[in-house]
Every structure is written in C-alpha cells, then in structure tokens.
Amino acid sequence: MDNPLTPRSNDKGLAAAAKANAPIENQEAGSFFKQLLGFWVTFVTQFKKPNTVQYPEGKVPTEERFHGRHQLNRYDDGLEKCIGCELCAWACPADAILVEGANNTEEERFSPGERYGKVYQINYLRCIFCGLCIEACPTRALTMTNEYELADSSRSKLIFEKEDLLAPLRAGMLQPPHPMQDGKTHTDYYLGNIKGGSNA
Amino acid sequence: MTPEQLTEVEMITVVIDGFEVTVPKGTLVIRAAEKLGIQIPRFCDHPLLSPAGACRQCLVDIEINGRAFPKPQASCTIPVENNMIVKTQLTSPVADKAQKGIMELLLINHPLDCPVCDKGGECPLQNQAMSNGRPESRYEGVKRTFDKPISISSQVLLDRERCVLCARCTRFSDEIAGDPFITLNERGALQQVGIYESDPFESYYSGNTVQICPVGALTGASYRFRARPFDLVSVDSACEHCASGCAMRTDIRRGKTLRRLAGEDASVNEEWNCDKGRWAFKYLSSRERVATPMIRGADGELHEASWPEAIAAAAAGLKGKRAGVLVGGRATLEDAYGYSKFARVALGTNDIDFRSRPHSAEETSFLASVAVNATTTYKDIDKADQVVLLGFEPEDESPIVFLRIFKQVKKRGLVVTSDAPFASRGSTKLKAKLITSISDVTGLTEKSVVIVGERLSETAGALSAAVELVNKSGAKLAWIPRRAGERGALEAGAIANLLPGGRPISETSARVDIQTAWSVPALPITPGRTTNEILEALNLVSDDVSALDAVVIGGLDPADISSQALSQLLNSFVVSLEISHSSVTAIADVVLPVAAVVEKSGTFLDWEGRSRAFDKGITDALTRSDVRILSMIADELGAPIELPTVSATRREIAAVGKWDGAKAEFTKITLTSKSPTGDKLNLSSWRQLLDLGSLQLGEANLAGTSRKAAAHISSSRAEKLGVTYGQEVRISSELGSIKLPVVISQMSDDTIWVPRNSQGSQVIASLGFVSGQVTVVKA
Ligand code: SF4
Ligand code: SF4
Ligand code: SF4
Ligand code: SF4
Ligand code: FES
Numbered sequence: 001m002d003n004p005l006t007p008r009s010n011d012k013g014l015a016a017a018a019k020a021n022a023p024i025e026n027q028e029a030g031s032f033f034k035q036l037l038g039f040w041v042t043f044v045t046q047f048k049k050p051n052t053v054q055y056p057e058g059k060v061p062t063e064e065r066f067h068g069r070h071q072l073n074r075y076d077d078g079l080e081k082c083i084g085c086e087l088c089a090w091a092c093p094a095d096a097i098l099v100e101g102a103n104n105t106e107e108e109r110f111s112p113g114e115r116y117g118k119v120y121q122i123n124y125l126r127c128i129f130c131g132l133c134i135e136a137c138p139t140r141a142l143t144m145t146n147e148y149e150l151a152d153s154s155r156s157k158l159i160f161e162k163e164d165l166l167a168p169l170r171a172g173m174l175q176p177p178h179p180m181q182d183g184k185t186h187t188d189y190y191l192g193n194i195k196g197g198s199n200a
Numbered sequence: 201m202t203p204e205q206l207t208e209v210e211m212i213t214v215v216i217d218g219f220e221v222t223v224p225k226g227t228l229v230i231r232a233a234e235k236l237g238i239q240i241p242r243f244c245d246h247p248l249l250s251p252a253g254a255c256r257q258c259l260v261d262i263e264i265n266g267r268a269f270p271k272p273q274a275s276c277t278i279p280v281e282n283n284m285i286v287k288t289q290l291t292s293p294v295a296d297k298a299q300k301g302i303m304e305l306l307l308i309n310h311p312l313d314c315p316v317c318d319k320g321g322e323c324p325l326q327n328q329a330m331s332n333g334r335p336e337s338r339y340e341g342v343k344r345t346f347d348k349p350i351s352i353s354s355q356v357l358l359d360r361e362r363c364v365l366c367a368r369c370t371r372f373s374d375e376i377a378g379d380p381f382i383t384l385n386e387r388g389a390l391q392q393v394g395i396y397e398s399d400p401f402e403s404y405y406s407g408n409t410v411q412i413c414p415v416g417a418l419t420g421a422s423y424r425f426r427a428r429p430f431d432l433v434s435v436d437s438a439c440e441h442c443a444s445g446c447a448m449r450t451d452i453r454r455g456k457t458l459r460r461l462a463g464e465d466a467s468v469n470e471e472w473n474c475d476k477g478r479w480a481f482k483y484l485s486s487r488e489r490v491a492t493p494m495i496r497g498a499d500g501e502l503h504e505a506s507w508p509e510a511i512a513a514a515a516a517g518l519k520g521k522r523a524g525v526l527v528g529g530r531a532t533l534e535d536a537y538g539y540s541k542f543a544r545v546a547l548g549t550n551d552i553d554f555r556s557r558p559h560s561a562e563e564t565s566f567l568a569s570v571a572v573n574a575t576t577t578y579k580d581i582d583k584a585d586q587v588v589l590l591g592f593e594p595e596d597e598s599p600i601v602f603l604r605i606f607k608q609v610k611k612r613g614l615v616v617t618s619d620a621p622f623a624s625r626g627s628t629k630l631k632a633k634l635i636t637s638i639s640d641v642t643g644l645t646e647k648s649v650v651i652v653g654e655r656l657s658e659t660a661g662a663l664s665a666a667v668e669l670v671n672k673s674g675a676k677l678a679w680i681p682r683r684a685g686e687r688g689a690l691e692a693g694a695i696a697n698l699l700p701g702g703r704p705i706s707e708t709s710a711r712v713d714i715q716t717a718w719s720v721p722a723l724p725i726t727p728g729r730t731t732n733e734i735l736e737a738l739n740l741v742s743d744d745v746s747a748l749d750a751v752v753i754g755g756l757d758p759a760d761i762s763s764q765a766l767s768q769l770l771n772s773f774v775v776s777l778e779i780s781h782s783s784v785t786a787i788a789d790v791v792l793p794v795a796a797v798v799e800k801s802g803t804f805l806d807w808e809g810r811s812r813a814f815d816k817g818i819t820d821a822l823t824r825s826d827v828r829i830l831s832m833i834a835d836e837l838g839a840p841i842e843l844p845t846v847s848a849t850r851r852e853i854a855a856v857g858k859w860d861g862a863k864a865e866f867t868k869i870t871l872t873s874k875s876p877t878g879d880k881l882n883l884s885s886w887r888q889l890l891d892l893g894s895l896q897l898g899e900a901n902l903a904g905t906s907r908k909a910a911a912h913i914s915s916s917r918a919e920k921l922g923v924t925y926g927q928e929v930r931i932s933s934e935l936g937s938i939k940l941p942v943v944i945s946q947m948s949d950d951t952i953w954v955p956r957n958s959q960g961s962q963v964i965a966s967l968g969f970v971s972g973q974v975t976v977v978k979a
Contacts, residue, residue, distance in 0.1 A: 090428065103424055138315045
C-alpha cells in the first residue's frame, strides 16, 4: 500500500500550499497596491450590520437545544417527576450530581409512586453540560434549560440544590407534599394521563 | 478438608464444556462448573440451602454414558456422575436458548422497577438478563400487578411483583433459622411469598432473607432508597454486638454507615448474621454522641475542652490517687490491652475488671483457670454428640452459635440439653431436653460440648458444678459471654487476677514476662478486685485503707451491673471514655470521646478466641481509639504505656504472646439449690436479642420485630394466681416492681421468667437483682 504520508502527484492542494509558503523573492513593482487590496475586506465590513452583542445589556437567544442549566420538572399538579433513582448521577461522567432518595408516605408525598429525590445537587463547577444525565433519566424529570449564566463568586454558590433546580410552579400547580390527583395512580402519572392542576 | 476426609470421599470426573473437572461425589453440576470458572446463570441456587430447582434459570444439556437427557436439565439439582458430559450455554445452543426462554418468562411479569428498586445496580436479575437474556422484549400484554410493598415485618418489606419465586427466603427461614413464618402461597402467576396470618415474621434472622433474595422483592426498611452501590464504600468489619464473631460488610456513604451485611466466613457465621448485627448501627450517628472532650467545671456542669486540657485534667485527677479501672464488655482487644497496661503501669493497681454485668468471685477464678486461652470452637459443636447449655440461651445470647447447633440438630439429631427454666422458642427449635439441676446432665462423652454462659455465675456454685461435669466426662467446655469484647478483655488481662496472654498474676515468672515486655521495674501484686468490689471501694470514705478515690470507665452502663452502681460512683473522680452521652458521662469529671467501631481499627476475639480484626471504615473520622487516649493520659501521668496507635498495640500483643505455663487452680464452691420461701417465686431472666440495649437505640424498625415482653409461669401457678394467658401480673421485690402479661409454659411452679432488659421489663433497675425471690400477684 502507498505510504499515506508521501504526497501523491495529483495532490493540488499540497502543491498550492508549498507555493504559498515559499519565501517571497523579488517583490514586483506595484506590490503596494496588492497589499492595499488586502484592506478591502476590512473596508467593506464597515458598511455591514455589526455582529457584536453588548452583553450583558443585550442578549441573543441560544439555539433551541443548547445545553444550559438543568431543571427538575413537575407534573401538571406540581408533584415532582424525580424519583430519586440516581440514574443521572450514575451516568454523569464528571461526577457532578448527588442524589439521595427517600420514601414517599401517604402523609408526605413529593412524587407519584414510592420514591422521591430528597437531596438533589448539581455541582456546576464539575458539570461539562454533556447531557448524559438527561438521557439517563427514566421519567424526564431532568431536562436542560437554555440558561447559561452560571458564574458566581464562590464555589459553594455553584452547587445547586434541589430548590434551585426545581421548575417554578405554574398555574394550577401546588407545592408538594400533597397527594396524587383523586383516583389516579402512579401509572397514570407516568403515562402522562394527568391533566389540569392539583385537587389536593 | 483434611487428608483423611479426602480419602473417604469418592471423586468423580465430569466433562463440562469440553473441560474435565474432578469433584467429590455429590457435588452439583452448577458447583462443578464454578470450579472451572464457568458461570451458569441462577436464581434459586444457594450453596448453603438445599437444592430447589425452582427458577429453572440454570438449564444445561447433560449426557450420561452417551445417553442425552431429552431436555435441558437444572444444573443446580443434579449431582455429578461418572461419564457425565455437560454442555452449558457456552457450548450448547439448546441450553442457551432454554435459558433465554426462562429469562423471558421471568421478565413477563417483572415490573420495570429498576429505577425505584433498591436492588438496582447489584441485582442478579439485571445482570443475568443482560448476560443470558434476549436483548429485546417480545411481550406486549399487560403485566400482572400486586399492591406494593407489603410489610412482612417492621423491618422487611415485600414487593410481590418483583419476586421470581426462587424460594430462597422460605428455604432460609425454614432450614437455617427454623422460623418458617413465610411460605409460598397460591399457584401460577399469582404465586407469592406470604406470612401466616397468625404468626408475624418475627425471626431474629429475617435480614438474611433480604440479603439472599436475588431480586429486589425483599428489602430492608432501614436501607430503603438510601443509596446505590456506586455510592457506597464497602469495608470488611466485625460485629460488635455479641461474641458470635460474625464477619460483616459495612457500607458507608459519605462518612455515614448506611447498611451492614453478613460477611462470609465458613468457619464462623457461614454467610449469615442476626438482625441486631445487621440493623443496629444508628447509635453511630446518634445525636447523643460525645463530640469533644469535656471537663466538669466549678459550676458542676460539663464544659467543652481541648484535648490537651482534658488529658491534663484527667491526669491531674488520677495522679497519686487510688484508682480502679472498669473496662466494659465492648472494648476491642487492643483497647482492653490498653486498659490492662494502663491500670498496672500508670495507676499501679490490679483493680481492673471488664465485667459490667452481674458476676461473682467464683467466676473470676473460673475465668483465669478455665475460660482463658480455651480452645473449643464452632467445629467442636459441628462434631459434638451432645451440647449442654448452662446459663446460656443461644438464640438470644449468641445467635450464630444457635444457628450452628440448630444445623446439627436438623442434620443429624444432635442432642441438646439446657438448664433453661422453660422451653423458649430457641429451645423448642433445638428440641432441647430441659433439666432443672446441673447434676441431671447425663451421657457426656469426650465429644460433648458444655457451653457455659455468663449467667451461670449468677448461681453460686454452678460454675464449679459445670467444671466438675467437664472434668469427669472429658467433654469440651466453652465459655460464651454475651458481649463482643469479653473474651478479648480476658485475654488482654483486663481483670484482677490475670496479666495479658492469660498470665496468672500470682505467678512470678508470668509477672517477669510482662515486666520485661513492658520494661517496668515491677508490677503491682496486691490482688485486684471485681467490678462490684471496685464500686464498693469507691463508695467508702476516703480514709478507709481499702477505699478508692478515682475510676477510669470505658463503655459501660452501671444499670447493667446493679441498681446502686451509679450512685456508688458519685463521690469519686470519674474519667469516662465514651462514645455517647450516658448516665456515666452525666456524673463524670472528665469525658473523653472515643471512636466507635466503624471509626477505628481493632480486633474482637469471638467466644472461641478467634481473632476478628477489622480496619477503620470511616477513614477520615477524627475520633480516637481508647488505647490512644489512655496512652496520652499515661504520658501526662509520667508513667508512659507506649501504645500510641492500634497497630503498635497489635504488635505488642503479638510480641507478648500467650501464657504457656499452668493456669491457676480453680477455687470451687459447692452448689446449693435454694427453694423459694413462702409464696415467693424464684426469678429467672435473660436478655432477649432485641431489647433496650444501648447499641440498639433509635432503631424503631428493628425494635418492631423484638419479642413482646411477657412473664412465663407454669399453669398451676397461673391457676393459683388466678390469671390466664395474656392477663397481667405484678412482680415485686423490696425495691420496686414490674407489670407484665403472662404466658403459660411448662416449667417449675416455683419459678417465674421475665426478659431482663425489654420494654416494660427492666429487671435490674426495677427489682434490684437478677437472681432472687420475688412476690407475684395478679395485677
Ligand atoms: S450534563 Fe453531563 S456533566 Fe453535567 S451533570 Fe449531566 S451528565 Fe454530568
Ligand atoms: S432526575 Fe431523573 S435520573 Fe435523576 S434521580 Fe431524578 S428521576 Fe432519577
Ligand atoms: S422474595 Fe426473593 S428470595 Fe423470596 S422467593 Fe421471591 S425472589 Fe426468592
Ligand atoms: S450474631 Fe452476634 S456477631 Fe453476629 S450479627 Fe448478630 S450480634 Fe453480631
Ligand atoms: S438455579 Fe437451578 S433452578 Fe434455580
């Protein structure tokens, strides 16, 4: 087989590169104008719309699927989707997530089913925004928002707790703990059959 | 296996997947394959349980003498035979397909629970579904569902949807623990594990079912949803709860013990442990833990202090004083050795005792002459022709000893004789013959084992009678104390009449040994005193010649000794080395926090004297072992004991070695049986496994499975008192009384039995004694 490192004779690119890199010899007369020509791009750009964003006064929306800060989602009635399974923590290559599960009781219910995430922390000093945790989550509890403003003045402030990550309560949602909707089981929740707010 | 056994057993050679392997006759195919490193998937198979063939996951192709079985066979039920050719899933497509089929069947009704299941991440079903299952499910129907979870006991939860009906749990309960409270009910898709309606699952060994369940069907309430395997740091440890000596695994998450499992040690606990060892560990993280050294100030309150201040205060209080040492029954060998050396070198006294329970001078002599360096082991129980239990209730006081005896009773009808006053559940399971007097023991041979519990010392002369029995028959004697540290403390010389290694203090050459090892010019020779005598001496006015002024106390509860023990400490200088605040720290002058078991390394000696060494589990714990603290106090006293670390102590113990000379002569006393006077009854009691013990505090789930406190009396006594089953009686002494419901048992009319330290029945605190006479009336 050919040694892949030896240039093939028809490799025009290589030849062109060799030419471009050749030391400049015998500068012709008029080369000054050729150099001026090089300023053309700069000149024309003056009349184009500028790309600069005056951040933080001005902000441009990110792409829709930008990997930003995480969010812990809720069902329509405000119960948490997270079941504290730790699969996200398991998937995380940067060991950025810490979860401790706990038992839901009839008196104190945070999520449908038996288990909820009692402690939930993401360490944004470690997170590399790879999104593997999102893929691992079996309940779609964990998703990513487009929020990218994650800078702060101390390390501890960059460890986000559950209350920092939980989605805000929208209309009809009730802050857990509260019971599941009347007559519904955890299966209904998982299957997405929960519409409307809490009736607790 | 010993060479003689090897020659006895016929060996058989089989071919598995083209490899030959030679195994003893009777070996199951699945085990023979393991020997070759061939893993056949399995659920119900367990090496310590009888074969069940319940799950069918282990199917392989088998051919004997050229004739093949028409269908794949369960390799966990078929013993090897000559000319057998086995093809596992690795070489037989038929076996592979059969296994995949079984797996598919198992998964049809298995819920998609992995994310919420405690077994997730360490689940044989998950693993084997990956290794021996189909990649995709073909099932589109609706899965069978059950209500989940149901409580089998306050400690064990059952999720019937996840059960693969392997019958490991039921076989364990039936064969190993002898508590067949759970069974497989119903048939077909509805088959499920259930409890008998009338009998709750109150087994002392229920935790083992959680450990051996191959799926997440049985889970422990206290570990529920607490962690995933990848969060845990597992360390090998030893159990601190009793003298059985279980090997344990402790799982720690971020400096907190979350779970303890039975470790494997074929010669001790096999693969089992008891629920106390498994679940009683909240005391480690209790809010009552002593956090910093404390000194009692002029205002009479304890104040936090720095280590140097506290050590200086302890040394100042002990300097030049007549001081004693009470070690407590839970010290590790190294710590007990530290106390022993500290007493002799730094305090110049033999007033040291590890017994924090009722005891006697007879026992002191027994320990030094008979129990120390004794060599009876579990193996002797396995081979015994009779086991005699004296002052010892194995199921409550040393549960793994119970399992070993029970195993032999089941296997070959081992004869068990017990001096218990009534047939407890343990005795019933052992089919024990009950005797009322030690002289009733018959049929002892050299192969018999006489087990003596710590309670035998409560009857004057009983230990002497037991020794007599053993001397006459040549039977083996085992002393099985309840607490984990007692055997170690005995060997470390944490008792008045012994130096480390079981050296009698009265023996000059023994003293010279130790003097040389410790590089001290002399050792105290004044005879030391027992715990009771030390407590009495502390209570004497200080110009009495035999009075003591100060005491160093390890982890002990005065209420375990006697009802007045605590008040006897009030007038002395007390240095308390404790893990948690207790009645002793409440009156101590200096309190020094010490490390609990997972925070330190150390060694327990189980009842056999076998070493159960363990390493530090929580490596960044700041607490220190007792021996380190004693060493600092000794330095401050100007009489160093040179034991700066546990490992240095281990080295010194090894260097000192065991005493090879004669043991001291046992001072016998005669046994006198006392019948109760008037209408009084003899009180009898022992501690149940699960009770109000201080290491079980805060374990509500565990406490839920403890046996309800009840007083046992005979039927004619019940008639006389006019009570029937479940009605209450009041049992009283001069000091106080307790009220308990009665249970009618076959027992002597003169005796009443109550649990010693259970809810509503704290004998020492309420009645003031453990053996004596009480008045019983209908309440
Ligand atoms: S995005 Fe990646 S790095 Fe960040 S928490 Fe999720 S898995 Fe970990
Ligand atoms: S966020 Fe999702 S993956 Fe993480 S613990 Fe909660 S349910 Fe499990
Ligand atoms: S509960 Fe567990 S151990 Fe018991 S039969 Fe079911 S799967 Fe087996
Ligand atoms: S039997 Fe004894 S050593 Fe074993 S786990 Fe129970 S308390 Fe611990
Ligand atoms: S392991 Fe053989 S049938 Fe279950």
